[in-house]
Amino acid sequence: MILFPAIDLKDGKAVRLQQGDYDQVTQYSDDPLALARRFAEEGAKWIHIVDLDAAKAGKPVHRELIARIAREVPAKLQVGGGIRSVATAGEYIGDGVARVVVGTKATQDPEFLAALGAKFPGKIALGLDTKAGKIAVHGWTETTGLTVPEYLRSAPLAGVYCLIFTDIARDGMLSGPNIPALREVMAASELPVIASGGVSSLEDLRALVAMEDCKLLGAITGKALYEGKFTLREALKAAES
Numbered sequence: 001m002i003l004f005p006a007i008d009l010k011d012g013k014a015v016r017l018q019q020g021d022y023d024q025v026t027q028y029s030d031d032p033l034a035l036a037r038r039f040a041e042e043g044a045k046w047i048h049i050v051d052l053d054a055a056k057a058g059k060p061v062h063r064e065l066i067a068r069i070a071r072e073v074p075a076k077l078q079v080g081g082g083i084r085s086v087a088t089a090g091e092y093i094g095d096g097v098a099r100v101v102v103g104t105k106a107t108q109d110p111e112f113l114a115a116l117g118a119k120f121p122g123k124i125a126l127g128l129d130t131k132a133g134k135i136a137v138h139g140w141t142e143t144t145g146l147t148v149p150e151y152l153r154s155a156p157l158a159g160v161y162c163l164i165f166t167d168i169a170r171d172g173m174l175s176g177p178n179i180p181a182l183r184e185v186m187a188a189s190e191l192p193v194i195a196s197g198g199v200s201s202l203e204d205l206r207a208l209v210a211m212e213d214c215k216l217l218g219a220i221t222g223k224a225l226y227e228g229k230f231t232l233r234e235a236l237k238a239a240e241s
Contacts, residue, residue: 001209002218003239004048004078004194005039005225005232007032009062011053016223022056028226033069040075042232046098047075048196048220054082055104063091070096080127080164086115093123101164103127104137107144110156117159124159125194128185129166136168149188162217163189166196176204177219179211192217202230205238 007014010022014029029035039047049069053061059082060066070077080101083089089100106113106126116124128151129136134143135151144151148165165185167178177198186193192215195208199221208219219239225232 001205001216001239002046002194003044003205003232003236004046004218004220005044005235006048006050006196006220006222007035007039008050008052008222009065009081012062012065015052016226017052022052026223032065033072036069036073036075039232040073043236044075044232046218047073047077049077049079049081050101051079051081055080056082058082058084058104060088060091063095066092066097067095078125080125084112086112086119089116089120089124093120099123099125099161101125101127103129107135107137107146107151107155110154113160114156114158117156119159121159122161125162125164126155126157126160126191127164127166129168130181131168133181148185152188157189157191160191162192162194164194164196164220167198169197176200177208179207182208182216183211186215191215194218194220196220200224200229202234202238205235206241209239209241 013027014032014035015025015027018024036047051062076098078099079097083100083102084105092100128148131143135146136143167181175198177195182195194217
């Protein structure tokens with residue numbers, strides 16, 4: 001299982017939100033580039049980056065910073081937030097980003113997701129973030145009324161490499177991942193799945209590993225790392241066990 005340390009960007013800083021609430025922000029670093037370097041030095045092969053400002057604005061806000069991280073940090077980047085055009089996805093990939101994450105536009109515009117998959121096969125992750133079981137969009141400020149299985153039944157997934165599932169109620173709360181919901185997502189698609197939200201301990205990571213499902217590609221963790229619940233080296237060891 002791949003361990004993805006997370007960097008969420010807001011106003012040029014690395015922050016975390018509670019349950020996706022932009023009014024509940026905790027800042028952890030005023031130098032996201034240095035943070036990314038440290039993650040790579042400690043063994044991270046991938047880093048998950050979300051441009052929170054872009055998720056609300058609908059267009060990249062921290063593209064220059066992300067491009068610099070891609071150039072200077074020896075880890076692959078998985079980047080999301082505000083990617084709502086094929087051109088924007090192409091700009092990130094051109095900057096050296098290994099995989100782009102789309103959510104809002106993809107769930108609302110099937111043609112957009114199909115075009116991305118055709119243009120950049122294997123470089124697209126589909127973010128499925130749920131609030132009370134329904135897919136949320138626009139920086140988690142609105143819900144679509146669709147469950148993940150309902151959406152996936154008709155989604156054009158050709159060219160999409162993986163799904164990233166986040167239970168918003170768990171995100172930033174250190175309450176453990178929602179394993180039953182994760183199992184439901186994995187049962188609804190043949191694509192690999194990355195778990196996000198709620199990881200609070202090494203035991204949580206071991207519980208994910210113990211699911212023994214070949215479709216569980218990895219897990220994203222942020223707040224637990226920042227608050228010292230475990231070190232990145234410990235998390236990487238647990239994920240690889």
